Amino acid sequence: xxxxxxxxxxxxxxxxxxxxxxxxxxxxxxxxxxxxxxxxxxxxxxxxxxxxxxxxxxxxxxxxxxxxxxxxxxxxxxxxxxxxxxxxxxxxxxxxxxxxxxxxxxxxxxxxxxxxxxxxxxxxxxxxxxxxxxxxxxxxxxxxxxxxxxxxxxxxxxxxxxxxxxxxxxxxxxxxxxxxxxxxxxxxxxxxxxxxxxxxxxxxxxxxxxxxxxxxxxxxxxxxxxxxxxxxxxxxxxxxxxxxxxxxxxxxxxxxxxxxxxxxxxxxxxxxxxxxxxxxxxxxxxxxxxxxxxxxxxxxxxxxxxxxxxxxxxxxxxxxxxxxxxxxxxxxxxxxxxxxxxxxxxxxxxxxxxxxxxxxxxxxxxxxxxxxxxxxxxxxxxxxxxxxxxxxxxxxxxxxxxxxxxxxxxxxxxxxxxxxxxxxxxxxxxxxxxxxxxxxxxxxxxxxxxxxxxxxxxxxxxxxxxxxxxxxxxxxxxxxxxxxxxxxxxxxxxxxxxxxxxxxxxxxxxxxxxxxxxxxxxxxxxxxxxxxxxxxxxxxxxx
DNA sequence: AAACAGTTGGG
DNA sequence: CCCAAC
DNA sequence: GTTT
Ligand SMILES: O=c1ccn([C@H]2C[C@H](O)[C@@H](COP(=O)(O)OP(=O)(O)OP(=O)(O)O)O2)c(=O)[nH]1
Ligand SMILES: [Mg+2]
Numbered sequence: 001x002x003x004x005x006x007x008x009x010x011x012x013x014x015x016x017x018x019x020x021x022x023x024x025x026x027x028x029x030x031x032x033x034x035x036x037x038x039x040x041x042x043x044x045x046x047x048x049x050x051x052x053x054x055x056x057x058x059x060x061x062x063x064x065x066x067x068x069x070x071x072x073x074x075x076x077x078x079x080x081x082x083x084x085x086x087x088x089x090x091x092x093x094x095x096x097x098x099x100x101x102x103x104x105x106x107x108x109x110x111x112x113x114x115x116x117x118x119x120x121x122x123x124x125x126x127x128x129x130x131x132x133x134x135x136x137x138x139x140x141x142x143x144x145x146x147x148x149x150x151x152x153x154x155x156x157x158x159x160x161x162x163x164x165x166x167x168x169x170x171x172x173x174x175x176x177x178x179x180x181x182x183x184x185x186x187x188x189x190x191x192x193x194x195x196x197x198x199x200x201x202x203x204x205x206x207x208x209x210x211x212x213x214x215x216x217x218x219x220x221x222x223x224x225x226x227x228x229x230x231x232x233x234x235x236x237x238x239x240x241x242x243x244x245x246x247x248x249x250x251x252x253x254x255x256x257x258x259x260x261x262x263x264x265x266x267x268x269x270x271x272x273x274x275x276x277x278x279x280x281x282x283x284x285x286x287x288x289x290x291x292x293x294x295x296x297x298x299x300x301x302x303x304x305x306x307x308x309x310x311x312x313x314x315x316x317x318x319x320x321x322x323x324x325x326x327x328x329x330x331x332x333x334x335x336x337x338x339x340x341x342x343x344x345x346x347x348x349x350x351x352x353x354x355x356x357x358x359x360x361x362x363x364x365x366x367x368x369x370x371x372x373x374x375x376x377x378x379x380x381x382x383x384x385x386x387x388x389x390x391x392x393x394x395x396x397x398x399x400x401x402x403x404x405x406x407x408x409x410x411x412x413x414x415x416x417x418x419x420x421x422x423x424x425x426x427x428x429x430x431x432x433x434x435x436x437x438x439x440x441x442x443x444x445x446x447x448x449x450x451x452x453x454x455x456x457x458x459x460x461x462x463x464x465x466x467x468x469x470x471x472x473x474x475x476x477x478x479x480x481x482x483x484x485x486x487x488x489x490x491x492x493x494x495x496x497x498x499x500x501x502x503x504x505x506x507x508x509x510x511x512x513x514x515x516x517x518x519x520x521x522x523x524x525x526x527x528x529x530x531x532x533x534x535x536x537x538x539x540x541x542x543x
Numbered sequence: 544a545a546a547c548a549g550t551t552g553g554g
Numbered sequence: 555c556c557c558a559a560c
Numbered sequence: 561g562t563t564t
Contacts (some may be wrong), residue, residue, distance in 0.1 A: 178560075231561090242561035271562045283551065310553085312558045337553065339558090383560090396560085431552050431559075440551060442559080458560070473550090485548040496549050497560095 036064055038188045048269035054444055064285050216257035217250045220281045223290060224250070224274075230293050233303040235313050244479070250278075258282070301325050309343030309350055309430065309456070310336075339430040345442065349453040353391035360385075360447055362457060364396045365425055366416070370399070373415050382474035383461075387538045393447065394456035396474055402464040406437045409461045413441060416459075420445070427454050433461075466498050468524040473497035479543035493519065500527045 018171030026449035150197050212218065228243035246269045250258065259282045264275035281287050293299060298320060302328070315383050324330050333346050343350065363381040370377050380386075399409060399416070409431060420426040424446075431442040441459040462470040473496070475479060488495040494504045499521030505514035521525045528535045 125557080153552080214556095236561090238547070239561050242563095245562075269562065273561060310558065314557060339553070394560095435550065442552085460560090474560085476560085478548095482548050489548075494549080498550090 009224055027309055030335055045307070082128070161276060212251070215251060215254040218284065220258065220278055221247055221250050221280050223287050227287065227290050228278075229291070230290070230299070231305060234299060235316075242269065242271075242274070246274050289536045307351060308340060310340035311343065315340075315476060342428055342430060342444070346454050350444075352453055353393065354395065354455055355391050355489070356385065356389065357390050358447065358455075359395050361447060362455065363397060365423075365445075365447075366397055368419070369416060369419050369423070369425075370412075373419065374401065374412050375407065377404075377412050380471075382456075382471065383476060387477065387541060394458060396458045396460070398460050398467075398470055399461050400452070400462040400464060400467050400470070400476055405463050406439060409463065410416055410438055412460050413438075417441060417443075424448070426457075430456075460497075464522075466521045468527060469499045469521045470497050471524045472527055473542070475538050475541060477542055480541040483543060484531065484533070487533070491531065493531070495527070495531075500530060 023381055073088050076346060170448055171408060215221065224243055224247050226249065229244065231239040246267070249267045253267065256263070258278060261275050261279050264270050265272065266279040268478070270278070277287055277289070301320055301324075302316050305311050305319050305324075306313075308327070308330075312318075319334060321328055322334070324334065327344050327347060328466060330336070331341075336344070359381060361381065363385075367379045370379055378400055380398045380400070381395065383394065385396070386391040401412075413433070417426060417429070417432075427444045427446050429441065429443040431440065433439060433441060439461045441461075443457055444454040445457040446454050460470065460474055470483070485495045487503075488500065492502065494501045494516050500519045502519050503514070503518030504516035519530055525535050
């Protein structure tokens with residue numbers, strides 16, 4: 001009915017229903033057995049649409065979840081079930097017994113009256129499965145993203161975006177030069193035009209741009225993103241990566257509604273499993289695996305434990321295996337490292353986002369204290385703050401000084417930390433440089449005042465010569481960094497927080513046998529340049 | 544089967 | 555060395 | 561989970 005943007009999606013579901021024997025009509029008549037309304041359509045809107053004053057007895061009114069579930073369970077489930085109700089539906093007279101209010105029970109048929117006696121209440125009139133005719137919504141709007149992409153394409157010899165957008169692919173058989181032969185300044189390599197495809201940032205992620213409802217696959221994307229977040233919270237980094245890549249290609253194919261297995265699996269980054277999931281989403285509007293995962297109590301606990309600073313995959317699993325279910329359990333019974341102990345103590349503090357303004361305040365305090373130690377040492381707030389985020393997960397600060405080496409700066413760091421402890425700004429250390437050449441300090445800080453939460457704060461000590469690489473690293477985001485580094489390694493180079501190196505020799509299992517020779521470390525932009533990546537300001541480094 | 548980034552710090 | 559974090 |  002209403003949401004035009006969902007036309008393609010709706011069409012898919014209609015065709016699916018027909019495939020299973022339904023006859024679909026759009027006006028009311030006495031042959032109608034079920035009325036399926038789009039999500040968020042109200043009961044009285046249905047009446048209006050059908051020009052009725054009431055729905056005759058014996059006709060089921062449901063949301064689109066019902067046909068989806070029927071297909072899923074291979075039978076007609078009870079359309080009266082809670083899950084399928086249309087908002088505003090008056091029928092809620094004496095619904096089921098209050099006992100049944102358990103939220104866990106899945107919609108599988110209860111029993112009631114109603115016409116839908118088992119097989120056949122829909123007018124069964126088997127039709128041949130309709131051929132898909134993928135929709136191509138009139139939607140060729142360009143947005144900021146596209147502009148950025150185009151800019152890249154004009155200046156990008158190879159498919160840089162494959163790495164940065166991480167849609168990968170392309171380097172398949174067709175690669176004219178799979179052999180590691182590259183001319184130095186390949187600025188016009190332009191290889192084949194056979195592959196001007198894709199290229200996309202996936203930079204439109206949740207925080208920044210909200211999802212793009214113009215995309216015909218927005219529902220699929222939304223569900224896959226939920227799946228990805230679950231895997232992320234469980235620290236399954238590989239699945240998370242795969243979902244991210246697949247989602248990114250879906251976002252880029254924003255003119256085609258992906259509805260069949262063949263369509264899906266032909267997309268780069270989408271394999272058998274994800275293609276099946278996409279088909280399930282498209283035909284049922286849900287993903288069973290997701291709903292199950294959301295409820296899995298074990299996953300919930302794992303997620304809780306992973307939220308503790310210092311607790312990762314292995315520890316969290318051990319805690320669960322030991323039967324712990326709450327933070328109190330762990331605190332009382334488990335053997336913890338000191339950082340973990342603090343992580344539990346400050347669990348809720350550390351989980352809160354930090355308003356941008358407060359990040360700045362922390363940065364200013366550090367900066368001020370620094371001046372009393374060494375005028376020439378500068379501090380820079382990095383991380384999500386530098387990328388312009390409205391709120392940050394922590395405070396990331398680089399300490400640097402022109403011409404200085406780590407040893408000198410390390411001393412400054414120690415003095416700084418001492419001073420800030422004295423001032424009751426720093427509350428604890430969590431991971432601190434062990435040697436005189438240590439470069440990082442992780443801890444917690446807090447503003448003055450009643451009830452101020454502790455904040456995670458990270459210092460990174462950076463010799464003047466490495467400031468470019470360090471800025472690149474500490475600005476992130478993490479996905480962007482990994483993309484850049486992967487790209488570097490594919491070009492026979494190595495990128496880390498100290499610099500960009502060439503002639504890296506990698507041995508047997510990719511292990512590096514060779515540090516490589518330094519190409520650049522002082523100038524952030526030059527690193528982009530050498531890698532052949534068009535420069536991107538921090539705000540655009542969100543992948 | 545192995546890679547998917549490359550590094551520093553706790554214990 | 556393994557684990558966790560950036 | 562996907563690609564090589
Ligand atoms: O696995 C990682 C994590 C982080 N970083 C870099 C990029 C990142 O931007 C910076 C700071 O890390 P942090 O964890 O603070 O991320 P953030 O980008 O600042 O986001 P948040 O707002 O969650 O702090 O360190 C990496 O290179 N790899
Ligand atoms: Mg941060």
